[in-house]
Amino acid sequence: MAEEVKLFRTWSSPFALRIVWALKLKGIQYETIFEDISNKSPLLLQYNPVYKKVPVLVHNGKPVSESLVILEYIEDTWKQTPLLPEDPYERATARFWAKFVDDKLMPSIWHVFVTQGKEQDEAIPLAIENLNLIEEQLKGKKFFSGETIGLVDIAFGWMGNLISVLEMVTGLKLIDAEKFPLLQAWMQNLSDVQVIKENWPPHDKLVSKFQAIRETYLATGAPK
Amino acid sequence: MAATTTSDVRLIGAWPSPFVMRARIALNIKSVDYEFLQEQLGSKSDLLLKSNPVHKKIPVLIHSDRPICESLVIVQYIDDVWASGPSILPSDPYDCAIARFWAAYIDDKWFPSLSGIARAQGEEAKKAAIEQVVEGLVLLEDAFLKCGKGKAFFGGDTIGYLDIALGCYLGWIRVTEKMNNMKLLDEAKTPNLVTWADKFCGDGSVKDVMPETDKLAEFAKVLMAKFRAPPPN
Numbered sequence: 001m002a003e004e005v006k007l008f009r010t011w012s013s014p015f016a017l018r019i020v021w022a023l024k025l026k027g028i029q030y031e032t033i034f035e036d037i038s039n040k041s042p043l044l045l046q047y048n049p050v051y052k053k054v055p056v057l058v059h060n061g062k063p064v065s066e067s068l069v070i071l072e073y074i075e076d077t078w079k080q081t082p083l084l085p086e087d088p089y090e091r092a093t094a095r096f097w098a099k100f101v102d103d104k105l106m107p108s109i110w111h112v113f114v115t116q117g118k119e120q121d122e123a124i125p126l127a128i129e130n131l132n133l134i135e136e137q138l139k140g141k142k143f144f145s146g147e148t149i150g151l152v153d154i155a156f157g158w159m160g161n162l163i164s165v166l167e168m169v170t171g172l173k174l175i176d177a178e179k180f181p182l183l184q185a186w187m188q189n190l191s192d193v194q195v196i197k198e199n200w201p202p203h204d205k206l207v208s209k210f211q212a213i214r215e216t217y218l219a220t221g222a223p224k
Numbered sequence: 225m226a227a228t229t230t231s232d233v234r235l236i237g238a239w240p241s242p243f244v245m246r247a248r249i250a251l252n253i254k255s256v257d258y259e260f261l262q263e264q265l266g267s268k269s270d271l272l273l274k275s276n277p278v279h280k281k282i283p284v285l286i287h288s289d290r291p292i293c294e295s296l297v298i299v300q301y302i303d304d305v306w307a308s309g310p311s312i313l314p315s316d317p318y319d320c321a322i323a324r325f326w327a328a329y330i331d332d333k334w335f336p337s338l339s340g341i342a343r344a345q346g347e348e349a350k351k352a353a354i355e356q357v358v359e360g361l362v363l364l365e366d367a368f369l370k371c372g373k374g375k376a377f378f379g380g381d382t383i384g385y386l387d388i389a390l391g392c393y394l395g396w397i398r399v400t401e402k403m404n405n406m407k408l409l410d411e412a413k414t415p416n417l418v419t420w421a422d423k424f425c426g427d428g429s430v431k432d433v434m435p436e437t438d439k440l441a442e443f444a445k446v447l448m449a450k451f452r453a454p455p456p457n
Binding site: 050059062064065066068069070072073076077088089091092095096099100133 | 320325363
């Protein structure tokens with residue numbers, strides 16, 4: 001059967017970007033279907049009835065949802081350019097930190113982004129604490145995976161560039177070069193990786209989008 | 225694989241925790257002997273804090289002095305290390321993705337709704353919370369039919385990853401049913417899960433680590449009195 005790979009995404013979804021990077025790193029040909037979140041296609045709703053979200057990977061007609069699940073699926077299906085190490089302990093470590101990014105790190109940074117004043121001041125220490133924890137993981141390493149990028153780099157990678165957008169929109173410096181030298185170096189190394197560099201959403205468009213998101217949150221205090 | 229001594233594999237946990245149970249079931253499936261280091265309610269041992277500095281939570285598997293944290297990460301680790309034993313994750317990548325998807329759904333969406341029942345204030349809120357849990361179980365009933373393909377478990381003929389991910393909550397489901405005098409796993413709405421639940425609890429790798437409902441209910445009362453909070457996570 002001819003291989004058919006489709007990716008349902010939006011132009012800006014950081015979770016979808018993880019999948020773009022993984023597919024490109026492994027040299028997998030795929031078709032992109034851009035979704036308009038305010039007007040989701042019937043196909044998307046059919047492929048992801050539980051969450052109705054992007055990204056969704058459809059491989060030979062079979063859909064996979066949730067970005068970390070998709071990454072593991074890609075890793076299991078296409079063995080070239082492995083994203084996970086062979087050693088079980090190192091694999092477990094990578095999975096632990098990828099989960100930490102989604103469960104703790106990103107929500108804490110997001111919380112700083114969608115608040116202001118006292119509420120924001122109170123949100124900052126947790127984000128910093130989580131950033132410290134992940135900074136430690138980079139000791140002696142170029143990427144979280146070592147010399148080349150892997151699961152955790154891909155999981156956290158979009159923050160590598162998005163952080164500058166969030167910092168611009170909030171006027172706050174979260175990843176200070178002095179406090180987080182390893183993260184700073186990592187972001188630089190990441191942005192030099194071909195696949196990452198070539199697939200980053202336009203900066204200005206991101207700034208406008210996140211500015212609008214922050215304004216909505218500050219006005220209503222609730223997600224759209 | 226060289227024989228491991230009991231102290232080479234240690235599990236920090238507690239008998240009521242569904243998350244700890246996941247690790248114990250996985251170790252049982254692989255016939256791995258381990259030392260069970262039980263934490264006391266209300267305090268955290270130095271070993272736990274040292275082994276899981278990020279979350280400070282159980283379970284923690286310590287294998288050859290190296291800690292592994294997060295229950296589903298631990299289950300996958302056990303499957304990877306003791307590869308000669310029965311497989312826990314499906315071998316087919318797509319089946320594996322489906323199992324991982326539903327396991328994540330169970331933890332991210334469904335379990336919080338289960339905890340929501342104990343936290344709900346007033347009859348209306350409780351009713352709504354219960355409905356949400358049942359809706360989730362109906363989704364899982366459908367998943368069971370698709371994954372199990374007519375066999376006894378989500379994993380097929382034997383217990384697998386998704387069975388472990390959901391099955392660990394059966395003790396707490398039964399306690400919640402008992403304390404609220406209703407059924408969450410219902411013959412009418414989720415008949416296949418009802419059958420599955422009995423098979424799961426009766427399985428050799430599960431029955432010694434699944435707490436008795438009465439004992440768990442007593443523990444729940446102690447917990448609620450102590451912390452005025454829902455079941456442990």
